[in-house]
Amino acid sequence: MRAFEANFDGLVGPTHNYSGLSFGNIASSRNQAATSNPKLAAKQGLAKMKKLADLGLVQGVLAPQERPDIHTLRRLGFSGSDAQVLAQAAQQMPRVLAACCSASSMWTANAATVSPSADTLDRRVHFTPANLTNKFHRSIEHDVTGRILKASFPDHRYFVHHQALPGVEHFGDEGAANHTRFCKDYGDFGIEMFVFGRYAFDDSKPKPIKFPARHTFEASESIARSHRLNSQDVIYAQQNPDVIDQGVFHNDVIGVGNRNLLFCHEQAYLNKDKLYNDLKRAFDGDFHVVEVASDRLSVNDVVGSYLFNSQLLNITDDHMTLLVPEECQQNSAVRSYLEEVVATDNPIGGFEVMDLKQSMRNGGGPACLRLRIVLTEEELKAVNPSTLINDQLYQQLDQWIEKHYRDQLSENDLADPQLLMESRSALDELTQILQLGTVYPFQR
Ligand code: SUG
Numbered sequence: 001m002r003a004f005e006a007n008f009d010g011l012v013g014p015t016h017n018y019s020g021l022s023f024g025n026i027a028s029s030r031n032q033a034a035t036s037n038p039k040l041a042a043k044q045g046l047a048k049m050k051k052l053a054d055l056g057l058v059q060g061v062l063a064p065q066e067r068p069d070i071h072t073l074r075r076l077g078f079s080g081s082d083a084q085v086l087a088q089a090a091q092q093m094p095r096v097l098a099a100c101c102s103a104s105s106m107w108t109a110n111a112a113t114v115s116p117s118a119d120t121l122d123r124r125v126h127f128t129p130a131n132l133t134n135k136f137h138r139s140i141e142h143d144v145t146g147r148i149l150k151a152s153f154p155d156h157r158y159f160v161h162h163q164a165l166p167g168v169e170h171f172g173d174e175g176a177a178n179h180t181r182f183c184k185d186y187g188d189f190g191i192e193m194f195v196f197g198r199y200a201f202d203d204s205k206p207k208p209i210k211f212p213a214r215h216t217f218e219a220s221e222s223i224a225r226s227h228r229l230n231s232q233d234v235i236y237a238q239q240n241p242d243v244i245d246q247g248v249f250h251n252d253v254i255g256v257g258n259r260n261l262l263f264c265h266e267q268a269y270l271n272k273d274k275l276y277n278d279l280k281r282a283f284d285g286d287f288h289v290v291e292v293a294s295d296r297l298s299v300n301d302v303v304g305s306y307l308f309n310s311q312l313l314n315i316t317d318d319h320m321t322l323l324v325p326e327e328c329q330q331n332s333a334v335r336s337y338l339e340e341v342v343a344t345d346n347p348i349g350g351f352e353v354m355d356l357k358q359s360m361r362n363g364g365g366p367a368c369l370r371l372r373i374v375l376t377e378e379e380l381k382a383v384n385p386s387t388l389i390n391d392q393l394y395q396q397l398d399q400w401i402e403k404h405y406r407d408q409l410s411e412n413d414l415a416d417p418q419l420l421m422e423s424r425s426a427l428d429e430l431t432q433i434l435q436l437g438t439v440y441p442f443q444r
Contacts, residue, residue: 002377003187005258006058007370008387009049009154010111011397012042013064013103014420014423018361021137023097024211026247026303027363036153038103039405041358045106045369046397048323048354049389055315058380059389061397062152062371063430065144066440068420069100072425090415098135101414106370107364109177109252110138111145113223116181116374117158118189124160125379127153130175130221131164134214137166137190144439151375152438155382162226164428165219170200173219176371177250179256183281187373191282191350193235194220195251195269197244206270208244215250223260231275235278238270247303247368252367254302258312258320261347263290265302290346297333305334308424309365312348325365326355332387386435400426 048138053059070082076096078085105111115126129146132138142164153159164364166169166181184191197213207209207213217236224234238249248254255264259325262279269275293303300309304327305324310322316338322342328334338351359369386393404426407421413419431439438444 001017002115003185003189003374004058004380005186005314006060006373006375006380007052008060008108009045009064009370010036010062010106010372011064011066012045012106012359013410014038014405014426015067015101015221015410015414015419016041016103016106016358017098017101017123017414019102019416020250021102022135022363024244024247024249025363027361028097030079031361033411035408035410037358037407038409039401039407042401042405043398044356046356046394046401048369049354050212050394051354052313053389053394055313057313057315058411058414060152060383060387061389061434062111062147063427063434063436063439064103065105065141066427066442067103067423068097068414069140070420071441072100073097076421077326080398081308086415086420094411097414098411100140102137104138105141105145106359107368110175112149112175113227114176114371114373115177115192115227115229115391117190117376117379118183118187118191118374119181119229119233122160122173123160125373126160126162126227128173128226129160130173131166131167131171132174133167133169133172134212147439151439152384154258154384157380158345158382165222170216171222172214172216173223174215174250177368178215178220179251180255180262182257182262182279182287184285185261187376189233191233191235191279192229193237193257194224194277195237195239196220196308197239197241206241208241209245211246211249213241234283235275237275240267240270240391243299246299248299249363252309253306254308255307256310256312256367259314260286261288261290261312261314261320265292265297265299265350266294266309267299284378288346289339290348292337297337301333303329305331306360306365307334309367309414311366311370320347321329321395322348322351323366324351324353325360326353326357327360330354355373361414384435400429400433403427404429
């Protein structure tokens with residue numbers, strides 16, 4: 001059956017800020033306390049959605065979370081009016097307040113793992129929101145993420161929504177950022193590659209020393225099981241612990257795949273030769289690995305430019321286009337590599353550049369901002385149509401951002417009760433635009 005790869009991007013929320021919350025994510029640590037521009041961030045993200053829609057791809061939008069997260073602050077013992085909760089938190093636990101204000105749900109590659117119906121035993125699309133246990137500010141996303149996904153993919157005949165995995169580090173799950181699907185046509189069955197950083201129940205296995213491995217093997221296996229994948233079509237790959245220690249906190253910082261291509265750095269995986277062979281064998285067809293050697297581009301270049309955090313898009317059927325962040329053009333080694341790779345004989349035929357600096361400063365490139373969802377024509381008809389980007393929705397969202405967002409935000413602003421009010425009224429209006437119903441705690 002004919003199927004498409006849809007991209008669902010996270011709309012950047014009104015509290016987008018730089019709080020240095022993600023140990024192991026170098027950009028996040030480096031930009032701690034910088035002033036952010038939420039309006040620009042949201043517009044940069046929306047421009048990417050518009051660009052893909054204009055290229056003829058199916059593009060959807062996922063709503064942001066309610067932030068500041070008063071609900072979580074109350075669970076932590078803060079009480080009184082919402083303004084008092086904010087004031088107490090700012091005084092007693094400013095770092096926790098910052099965590100409860102993060103707009104990190106914009107990176108929807110971490111929203112969930114999605115298995116298309118062609119791969120699942122019951123021929124439905126399976127979703128599991130990622131528990132994101134390794135970072136407190138992200139561990140408070142999955143509940144509302146699940147509600148937003150259900151409101152966007154509501155029809156149970158086509159879509160299965162699982163609960164997030166248990167919220168402990170043993171089952172740390174970072175979602176689609178560590179999941180890649182290979183296939184011939186999108187509607188054909190696929191090979192699902194699950195990438196993890198460490199084993200939670202086996203201490204004898206290698207793991208990073210300096211930075212955390214956020215995602216475990218046991219989490220990957222559990223998802224493959226609950227999505228009812230055929231075990232022969234699943235491949236597990238361990239990230240090289242050395243690159244995690246150099247700032248590769250998700251696989252999508254060092255590798256990206258699409259259809260019959262894996263594009264990655266030489267140092268991305270442990271036992272890479274076995275992995276490449278397993279992929280080639282499982283794929284049963286013309287499979288390409290485009291590997292970038294360390295003496296061509298260092299891991300440092302990769303982490304700084306986010307070359308592999310690009311989107312590999314099939315705009316036409318005969319070649320793939322790489323959508324890269326502007327930082328790739330600013331690094332001369334990466335720029336010359338890009339020019340070479342598109343001129344060489346491999347499936348990558350061109351590249352496009354986008355300015356996503358507001359997100360990049362928190363370690364989020366083009367691929368972080370999107371959740372890939374392969375849908376058949378019939379499944380696409382069952383998607384909430386108000387979440388699909390077209391010229392009209394683009395205009396509406398652009399005006400909505402213009403009306404509600406600030407163009408400057410720093411840490412001191414996070415406790416401003418006015419920011420909470422602005423954010424809630426923006427989200428209330430958004431749930432009407434996207435026809436989501438009541439997904440936020442403040443609406444219940
Ligand atoms: O989880 N940054 C995010 C970036 C996520 C990128 N996603 C993918 N690679 N798929 C993270 O580390 C920083 C927030 C701050 O520091 O204010 C942050 O959460």
